[in-house]
Amino acid sequence: MRLRRKPEAKQMLMEHPLVFTPTDETKGEMRGKWRSLFPHPEHPLYVELGTGKGQFLAKASGLRPDINWIGVERIEEPLLQAVRKGEATQNANLRYIWADVEGLTELFAPGEVDRIYLHFSDPWPKKRHTKRRLTHRRFLDLYKQVLAPTGDLILKTDSVSLFDFSLEEFREQGWEVIELSRDLHHSPYAGNNITTEYEDKFSSRGMPIHYVRVAPHQTQPAGTEN
Ligand SMILES: C[S@@+](CC[C@H](N)C(=O)[O-])C[C@H]1O[C@@H](n2cnc3c(N)ncnc32)[C@H](O)[C@@H]1O
Numbered sequence: 204m205r206l207r208r209k210p211e212a213k214q215m216l217m218e219h220p221l222v223f224t225p226t227d228e229t230k231g232e233m234r235g236k237w238r239s240l241f242p243h244p245e246h247p248l249y250v251e252l253g254t255g256k257g258q259f260l261a262k263a264s265g266l267r268p269d270i271n272w273i274g275v276e277r278i279e280e281p282l283l284q285a286v287r288k289g290e291a292t293q294n295a296n297l298r299y300i301w302a303d304v305e306g307l308t309e310l311f312a313p314g315e316v317d318r319i320y321l322h323f324s325d326p327w328p329k330k331r332h333t334k335r336r337l338t339h340r341r342f343l344d345l346y347k348q349v350l351a352p353t354g355d356l357i358l359k360t361d362s363v364s365l366f367d368f369s370l371e372e373f374r375e376q377g378w379e380v381i382e383l384s385r386d387l388h389h390s391p392y393a394g395n396n397i398t399t400e401y402e403d404k405f406s407s408r409g410m411p412i413h414y415v416r417v418a419p420h421q422t423q424p425a426g427t428e429n
Contacts, residue, residue, distance in 0.1 A: 215283055216282060219286055221290060223299070225300070225306065230306060233310065235312030235315055237298075237311070237315060241298075246269055247269075248271045248318075249316075249320065250273045250274075250275060250311075250316050250319055251273070251275065252304050254276040255276065255322075255401065256288070257288045258399055258400045259322060259399040260272055260288075261285075261292050261294075261297075262398075264296050268294070272294075274298075277301070277302060304337060307346070307348075308349060314354075317354050318355055318357065319357070320356075321358045321360075323399060323402065324336070327365075336369075338358065338368065338372050343378065343419070346419070347376075355381065355416055356378075356418070357415070359414050362413075373415075373417050378420060379418050379419075380415060380417050382415065383415045384414045387413070388412055
């Protein structure tokens with residue numbers, strides 16, 4: 204069913220047990236405590252930013268029960284579809300946050316997140332919209348704050364321009380490239396890949412999927428240099 208009526212989606216999300224909807228009063232409530240929601244709080248926490256309709260999380264939470272999964276999405280209609288998919292799995296290692304990535308550091312404590320996924324983020328091709336791209340350095344700064352010292356970030360996109368822009372931002376901000384492919388589905392990283400809705404759409408049209416795994420440069424504590 205396609206849900207067209209925003210007020211209805213809003214109400215459902217606000218009442219849904221799998222969804223956290225931060226308000227000015229509650230936005231910091233779960234900060235540093237996300238893992239306590241899950242049956243296995245000792246498991247790593249992986250967060251997908253811009254979850255859309257949620258295919259990735261529904262699949263990933265089943266294939267990787269050793270991970271606690273959270274999806275962040277700001278638009279209510281796709282999020283509600285994602286939540287319904289997640290609910291149908293009955294996987295207990297899955298939650299959603301209805302929020303904008305802009306508020307990430309109010310939602311998560313420093314070092315709380317082990318991996319961030321950016322899947323087919325809006326490319327914002329116009330130059331005047333550069334700052335809205337989720338790999339702009341102002342977002343990288345937020346990601347660096349919430350990622351654990353061993354944490355990393357995975358970006359997948361069909362957009363060559365967003366990919367090139369992102370690589371440049373990672374480089375200039377001192378992030379380390381660990382894995383990279385401009386044709387993920389025909390690369391050594393294809394085996395572990397879990398596809399998203401957008402990924403299926405673009406790859407069915409023969410478009411290559413661009414993939415990179417990066418980690419923020421960690422400054423060594425004083426006195427530990429070799
Ligand atoms: C192009 S869709 C991709 C959806 C999904 N990740 C996929 O690969 O199928 C991008 C999604 O990111 C969400 N998004 C974009 N900017 C966001 C932000 N600042 N905070 C939260 N969600 C955002 C959009 O609402 C949209 O649902």
